Amino acid sequence: MKKRTRNIIRISTILAIVVLTGITLWFNFTKDNATTKVGDTAVDFKLKSLDGEEFQLHEITKEKGVIINFWGTWCKPCREEMPDLNQASIEHNDDDVTIITVNVSEKPQQIDQFLRGLGEDMNLTMLLDPNRSVTKAYNIGPLPTTIAVNKSNKIVKKQEYQLTKEDIESFIEAVQE
Amino acid sequence: MELKEIKCPHCGHVNSPGTQLCQSCGLMINEDYDKKKIKDVMRYDGSAVRSKVKSQSIFDKIWIFFTSIRNGVIIIALIALAAAIGTILPQQYFIPIGVDPEVYYADNYGTFGYLYYKLGFHNLYSSWWFVLLNAMLALSIIAASVDRGVPLYKSLKNQRAKKHPSFFRRQRLTLNSDEITKENIDKIVEGLKSKRYKVTEDGPHLLFEKGRLSRWGPYINHTGLIIVLIGSMLRFFPGMYIDEIVYVPEGETVEIPTTDNKYYVKNEKFILDTYDKGSGSVFDKSLAMQGDLASNYQTNIIFYENLSSDVVGSEPDLKEIDKDEIRVNHPYKFDNYELYQSSFDNSSMKSMTFKLVDSNDKQIGEEFTVDLKDPDSDYSIDDKTDIQLRAFAPDFLEIGKKGELLSQSPVPRNPAFIFQVNNETLETPEISLLQIQNTDEITPNNEFKVKFVSMENEIATVLTLKKDLTMHMIGIGFIIFLLGVFIGSYINHRRIWINKEKGLSIAAHTNKNYYGLKKELNSVLNEHGVDSVNDKDEVEHNDRMKG
Numbered sequence: 244m245k246k247r248t249r250n251i252i253r254i255s256t257i258l259a260i261v262v263l264t265g266i267t268l269w270f271n272f273t274k275d276n277a278t279t280k281v282g283d284t285a286v287d288f289k290l291k292s293l294d295g296e297e298f299q300l301h302e303i304t305k306e307k308g309v310i311i312n313f314w315g316t317w318c319k320p321c322r323e324e325m326p327d328l329n330q331a332s333i334e335h336n337d338d339d340v341t342i343i344t345v346n347v348s349e350k351p352q353q354i355d356q357f358l359r360g361l362g363e364d365m366n367l368t369m370l371l372d373p374n375r376s377v378t379k380a381y382n383i384g385p386l387p388t389t390i391a392v393n394k395s396n397k398i399v400k401k402q403e404y405q406l407t408k409e410d411i412e413s414f415i416e417a418v419q420e
Numbered sequence: 421m422e423l424k425e426i427k428c429p430h431c432g433h434v435n436s437p438g439t440q441l442c443q444s445c446g447l448m449i450n451e452d453y454d455k456k457k458i459k460d461v462m463r464y465d466g467s468a469v470r471s472k473v474k475s476q477s478i479f480d481k482i483w484i485f486f487t488s489i490r491n492g493v494i495i496i497a498l499i500a501l502a503a504a505i506g507t508i509l510p511q512q513y514f515i516p517i518g519v520d521p522e523v524y525y526a527d528n529y530g531t532f533g534y535l536y537y538k539l540g541f542h543n544l545y546s547s548w549w550f551v552l553l554n555a556m557l558a559l560s561i562i563a564a565s566v567d568r569g570v571p572l573y574k575s576l577k578n579q580r581a582k583k584h585p586s587f588f589r590r591q592r593l594t595l596n597s598d599e600i601t602k603e604n605i606d607k608i609v610e611g612l613k614s615k616r617y618k619v620t621e622d623g624p625h626l627l628f629e630k631g632r633l634s635r636w637g638p639y640i641n642h643t644g645l646i647i648v649l650i651g652s653m654l655r656f657f658p659g660m661y662i663d664e665i666v667y668v669p670e671g672e673t674v675e676i677p678t679t680d681n682k683y684y685v686k687n688e689k690f691i692l693d694t695y696d697k698g699s700g701s702v703f704d705k706s707l708a709m710q711g712d713l714a715s716n717y718q719t720n721i722i723f724y725e726n727l728s729s730d731v732v733g734s735e736p737d738l739k740e741i742d743k744d745e746i747r748v749n750h751p752y753k754f755d756n757y758e759l760y761q762s763s764f765d766n767s768s769m770k771s772m773t774f775k776l777v778d779s780n781d782k783q784i785g786e787e788f789t790v791d792l793k794d795p796d797s798d799y800s801i802d803d804k805t806d807i808q809l810r811a812f813a814p815d816f817l818e819i820g821k822k823g824e825l826l827s828q829s830p831v832p833r834n835p836a837f838i839f840q841v842n843n844e845t846l847e848t849p850e851i852s853l854l855q856i857q858n859t860d861e862i863t864p865n866n867e868f869k870v871k872f873v874s875m876e877n878e879i880a881t882v883l884t885l886k887k888d889l890t891m892h893m894i895g896i897g898f899i900i901f902l903l904g905v906f907i908g909s910y911i912n913h914r915r916i917w918i919n920k921e922k923g924l925s926i927a928a929h930t931n932k933n934y935y936g937l938k939k940e941l942n943s944v945l946n947e948h949g950v951d952s953v954n955d956k957d958e959v960e961h962n963d964r965m966k967g
Contacts, residue, residue: 264555289734360824
């Protein structure tokens with residue numbers, strides 16, 4: 244074999260195997276942690292609210308930044324941050340921000356029961372995700388998870404634990420930037 | 421052998437003492453090399469070319485590392501060892517669904533389980549180091565094949581019919597005879613030709629050859645292995661290989677994962693048949709000795725296509741495509757997918773039935789059933805009485821500060837209810853809290869009592885969704901592999917050299933089955949009155965026996 248041919252065969256074989264192994268491992272690693280990250284484009288979705296009204300994310304973001312809070316009535320931090328979210332939503336009613344909550348696969352009975360116990364007028368848009376389709380599309384892990392989406396549909400902030408009042412303010416700031 | 425450095429007469433490279441073949445150009449520099457061997461001394465054709473030259477670049481070093489048979493065997497041994505260890509504990513695929521594997525392995529198998537998980541043995545085939553080992557195996561197979569296959573190809577392509585008399589002497593099967601007529605030699609040549617040998621002539625020198633394909637057996641089966649490895653690599657590529665669990669409670673319709681919201685499946689009915697114990701068949705006796713024995717697991721499904729291509733979360737527009745009965749080993753097939761019956765689950769609660777009794781324990785009206793997943797708020801049990809569900813917790817934790825029922829999960833595992841009984845005879849409604857095996861009156865001295873009657877479980881089918889576009893490739897790879905093994909094992913590469921310059925000299929070589937070659941050769945020779953060939957092995961064997 245000519246030295247040149249030999250070198251071409253050796254180098255191309257080794258490189259091909261290294262590249263293919265790299266791609267394989269990359270696919271393998273990204274398969275399980277495909278969580279939504281800050282910087283990703285927010286997947287569009289359409290869900291019905293507790294009142295039966297239909298909301299579509301990309302329609303809302305045409306005008307305002309959106310904060311999406313994924314929650315369940317059985318999750319204690321979710322229950323605790325709900326009044327704060329509601330309060331913030333009332334205070335920032337005239338700002339360029341909408342706060343949306345997405346309930347993960349519970350029936351209206353449970354949510355109504357929770358809201359009755361809370362005894363507050365809800366200014367929040369309460370959406371239902373009965374089949375977890377949006378929850379899955381956003382790869383939501385623990386509850387509560389809160390995501391901030393700005394007007395150009397970019398995710399600008401994400402938090403996977405309870406929000407303090409300060410956290411809520413910084414979310415509101417982030418979507419308006 | 422004198423311990424002197426040997427300068428190669430061809431390229432001038434100075435080799436260390438004892439070198440047989442020049443490390444630079446591969447020329448045989450030790451004249452005595454394999455002279456002492458008396459038989460089967462066909463050196464590996466072209467072996468000198470292989471990797472004996474000084475390595476230069478990093479690529480050469482990697483390449484030479486992987487051409488080594490020893491290193492190849494070490495890689496194979498490591499893969500076998502890892503695969504063996506991977507069978508000691510169940511793979512992640514087989515542990516209960518939804519359990520955190522880190523906790524599961526540590527809890528069930530202790531420190532060993534913890535290490536097992538940490539090192540990735542719980543998911544062996546997709547752990548990074550196992551993938552890497554397979555990549556190394558692929559490189560080893562390719563490098564070793566190229567480095568041995570190319571020289572082999574060249575040496576087999578440019579074979580010369582003319583061989584030195586010393587070559588003849590070194591072969592295992594030989595014959596020298598001066599007493600054969602020219603006519604007979606020609607007849608022998610014709611006889612061999614009729615045995616389907618390919619003949620190369622160079623004056624009085626003849627080379628008969630057949631079954632050269634045998635030499636390519638290992639390379640063919642290596643090609644098959646490479647195809648298998650590529651196929652198993654493709655399983656990691658998105659959309660090539662899918663193995664998912666689809667959990668469908670009876671009566672519900674769910675989206676089929678990985679189909680981009682295109683397909684839905686409804687579980688119309690789950691059927692579990694058992695063998696009839698009194699059928700009068702020969703199996704009655706053995707059936708009587710054990711509990712119910714399942715004869716059929718079946719899910720009756722309706723398959724839907726979603727015509728709406730709207731965004732995530734929007735209502736699907738389902739069109740019925742098909743109805744089918746999925747039974748074990750009879751999957752429902754669509755596109756490149758298959759839906760298999762895998763198991764069923766009846767462990768989750770579906771509903772609870774209650775009755776209302778008065779102070780004399782006499783039932784009032786009809787029983788009522790509360791759906792634990794989506795409860796109604798009112799239950800009318802007769803004309804005068806209705807029962808309101810004031811509050812409900814599917815997985816009761818505690819009573820909150822404001823008297824609300826708190827649940828620790830959305831799954832109905834430990835339901836609790838607050839019922840309000842409204843009856844015409846009552847001045848104020850009676851309220852009570854019901855839990856499993858416990859009732860607390862919230863209003864005092866209640867006349868009526870809600871009593872638990874029965875609980876119904878939900879039956880859900882567990883299907884597995886499979887898609888494997890790599891199967892054909894892996895199948896073809898294995899067929900080629902087996903073809904290679906067959907060619908390498910059952911075809912013999914036979915070569916016979918004849919020199920008819922002075923009388924008749926014959927030497928014969930084969931890569932396997934000398935017995936067969938000898939028989940074939942002797943049948944031609946004996947037919948024309950020539951003695952059988954000498955077999956050095958046989959002579960040696962006989963000598964030893966006489967010993």
